[in-house]
Every structure is written in C-alpha cells, then in structure tokens.
Amino acid sequence: MPTAATTGEIASSGVSRATRREPWLVKHPAEWRQVGIIFVYLGLLAAMFVEERCRNVFFLGAACYFSFLNAVVIHNHLHQGIFQSRRLNMIWRCVLSFGALYPASANIPSHNLVHHHFDDDGQPDWAAPDHVGFRWHLLNLLHFPNVAGPNTFDGVKRWGALHGRGEFRRQYQLESAFAFGVTGALLLVDVWTTLFFIVIPQLWGARGILRINLIQHDRCDTSSEWNHSRNFVGRGFNWIMCNNGYHTIHHNRAGLHWSTLHEAHEREVVPRIDRSLDEPSMVLYLLRTFLFGLKRPTERDVAVSEHVAPLAELASRDVRRAEAEAASA
Incomplete structure (x- = not known):
C-alpha cells in the first residue's frame, strides 16, 4: 500500500509528465501567437468586405499592417511548420497564400535555399539589394519589389521545373488556385470593395516582405x-x-x-x-x-x-x- 510520500511522488511525477506534454495541435506553444495574427488579419478583411462601416482608412491601414505580418508568418511557417499534422501545414499554406496573393511555397527555393546561401552556389540572390541602384535611396526602397518580385518568381519557376520537383509543383499550383480563386470569387461578388479592401492589403504585405531584403542586407558584408x-x-x-x-x-x-x-x-x-x-x-x-x-x-x-x-x-x-x-x- 503506497505511503503518503509515495502518493505525493506519484502525483508530482504525473504533474511533471503533464507539463512535459506536447501542446495541442501546434508544435510549440508560441505558435498560437502566429495563428492569432492570421485570424486577426482575415477578420479585418472579412469585416471590410461585409460591413460598409468598416471600409475606412483605419481598417485598411490595420489590414495592410497585418498583411505584412501574414508574410512574416509565411516565412516562419516555411522554415518550420506550425502544426503537428503535415496535412494541416499544407492547408495552412493555402490560407497564408490567400493573405499574400502569392503561393507560400515559393519561399522554399527563393528564401530557404537561394537567399540563405546568398551567392555561395554561384547563383546570385534573386532579391539582393544590388538589383536597384538609384542614388536617391528612397526610390530604391519603393522600386525594389518591382525588380525582386519578377526575379524571384522567374527563379522559382526554373527551380520548380527541375526533375523531381513534382510534389512542390502540385502544392504550388494548389496554393495559387486557392489564393487567386478565392480573390477572383470575391471580385465577382463586389469588384470595387475587393480591389480596395482585399487586394491592396494582399499586395502590401507581399511587396513589404520583399523590401525587407533591402532593409536587412543593404550595405552589409x-x-x-x-x-x-x-x-x-x-x-x-x-x-x-x-x-x-x-x-x-x-x-x-x-x-x-x-x-x-x-x-x-x-x-x-x-x-x-x-x-x-x-x-x-x-x-x-x-x-x-x-x-x-x-x-x-x-x-x-x-x-x-x-x-x-x-x-x-x-x-x-x-x-x-x-x-x-x-x-x-
């Protein structure tokens, strides 16, 4: 028969095991912050689409800001998937792709592989700061996505066409279909509301995350x-x-x-x-x-x-x- 001390040890070991349990659904408890960011962003877009009183500069500004955070979550998610389920991670990529209006899986070749190695493999970074060269630096910041964006998606297309990239191409196409399909459906329902209060935030985040390459690496060694x-x-x-x-x-x-x-x-x-x-x-x-x-x-x-x-x-x-x-x- 267990003594009180033994019972206490069992209880404390049970508590210890409980505290060591993996968090529900996500891989790390901190990931709920990222999940919350996306739900706030999608809530802002939904509010502006369905409620005329929400179509103002304050909601639009907040949506643009959270669109940029959506792109940050894409970056983190493509390095380490948020969820324990691989299928859920793939579905989440589609949701994030709608938020940025580009396939989230593009980050794998463009960021994880090319950008992280700079030019170690002899191929220049598709989003290197040197792609722009205006003397007035503000013009470089404004213009940078116009150069880095096409460079990046041309590179992603070439990389995806290589032999053995079939799974990547299927996921990339699924994300594209979801992002542009949902946006296209919203355009059919209300074209002007979608253009001003959905597409503008989407593009703001996508272009903003490209500018980060210039901000974080320009004039660094x-x-x-x-x-x-x-x-x-x-x-x-x-x-x-x-x-x-x-x-x-x-x-x-x-x-x-x-x-x-x-x-x-x-x-x-x-x-x-x-x-x-x-x-x-x-x-x-x-x-x-x-x-x-x-x-x-x-x-x-x-x-x-x-x-x-x-x-x-x-x-x-x-x-x-x-x-x-x-x-x-």
Whole structure:
C-alpha cells in the first residue's frame, strides 16, 4: 500500500509528465501567437468586405499592417511548420497564400535555399539589394519589389521545373488556385470593395516582405560570417514580429525556432557582430536612411567592434556550452 510520500511522488511525477506534454495541435506553444495574427488579419478583411462601416482608412491601414505580418508568418511557417499534422501545414499554406496573393511555397527555393546561401552556389540572390541602384535611396526602397518580385518568381519557376520537383509543383499550383480563386470569387461578388479592401492589403504585405531584403542586407558584408545582416532589436517590435528582427542568428542557425532567437542573438551574435548593425528601432532606421537621407549610404567595410571577445575565448565558451547541453540532454 503506497505511503503518503509515495502518493505525493506519484502525483508530482504525473504533474511533471503533464507539463512535459506536447501542446495541442501546434508544435510549440508560441505558435498560437502566429495563428492569432492570421485570424486577426482575415477578420479585418472579412469585416471590410461585409460591413460598409468598416471600409475606412483605419481598417485598411490595420489590414495592410497585418498583411505584412501574414508574410512574416509565411516565412516562419516555411522554415518550420506550425502544426503537428503535415496535412494541416499544407492547408495552412493555402490560407497564408490567400493573405499574400502569392503561393507560400515559393519561399522554399527563393528564401530557404537561394537567399540563405546568398551567392555561395554561384547563383546570385534573386532579391539582393544590388538589383536597384538609384542614388536617391528612397526610390530604391519603393522600386525594389518591382525588380525582386519578377526575379524571384522567374527563379522559382526554373527551380520548380527541375526533375523531381513534382510534389512542390502540385502544392504550388494548389496554393495559387486557392489564393487567386478565392480573390477572383470575391471580385465577382463586389469588384470595387475587393480591389480596395482585399487586394491592396494582399499586395502590401507581399511587396513589404520583399523590401525587407533591402532593409536587412543593404550595405552589409554578405561574405562575412557575422556582418551579413542588419538586426532590429527592439523587444516590443520583435514580439509582434515573432522575432524576425534578429536576422543574423536566423541566417546562421536557420533551424532555431523563432521564439528562441532573442536569447541566441544575445549569446552568439552580440559578441561578434559590428555594433552598428544592431539597430534599436526599425522606424528610426527607415526615417534616417530613406526619408532624411537623400542618397544611398556608401558601401563600407564593416569593422570589427572593440567589444568583440577574443576568438580563443569565444571558442572555449562554445565548447563549454556544447558540453553543458550534452550533459543536460
């Protein structure tokens, strides 16, 4: 017969097992934030479509903002699927594709493969900042999607046509049919409402996520291990952006879940990166660089910051961390 102490141990071990259970439906509890973002976005679009009182600049502005976040969720979802079910992940890609009016699976070749490797394979990044060259930098920001978009989809088409890409082509076509089919049906119901309050937000997010390539990599050294990306490290900004401001660590360790990027950035990037590439605010950076700056910043060699730890110390620190992680596994 179990004693009170034994009963307590059983109860505590049961609680421990319960706390270790995988979250329902999603792979990680933080993913509910991304699911919530998409439902807010779709709710804004639905409200503007069905309710005339919601067709105003405030709802439209909010929808455009959440459309950009929809594109951020596409980025995260195509790196690590949100849901435990593969089928549900594929269906979710269709929903996200409608929100951005482009097939979400295009991110696999364009971002995961080509962009993350820059030009390591001899092929230039389809959305590299150097594709635009106006002296007035604001024009580069405005025009960049007009160049990067066609480059990207031409590259995706070539990649998808390769032998062995049949599954990718089927999913890509399904997402295209869903995104353009639903949008086309809405156009048939109410053409002007759909154009102004559905299509404009869709295109805003799709074009905005392309501009991020220019913002995060322009005048950075893509041949450097640590100085290839610009980071935006505001905590409030990264909460709503699902940590997409921490771009250096995402490039270097793309397998990390987005919810862990802040800690990894502080631990691995801050001691090594040029200090000027950690921007406290994206808004201030955009104002300073594109609005108040009349010409594109000159390219410069990113200097090693004075606060960078000696390489031997960093290597030793990495060894100790790896040993600690192995011991706790």
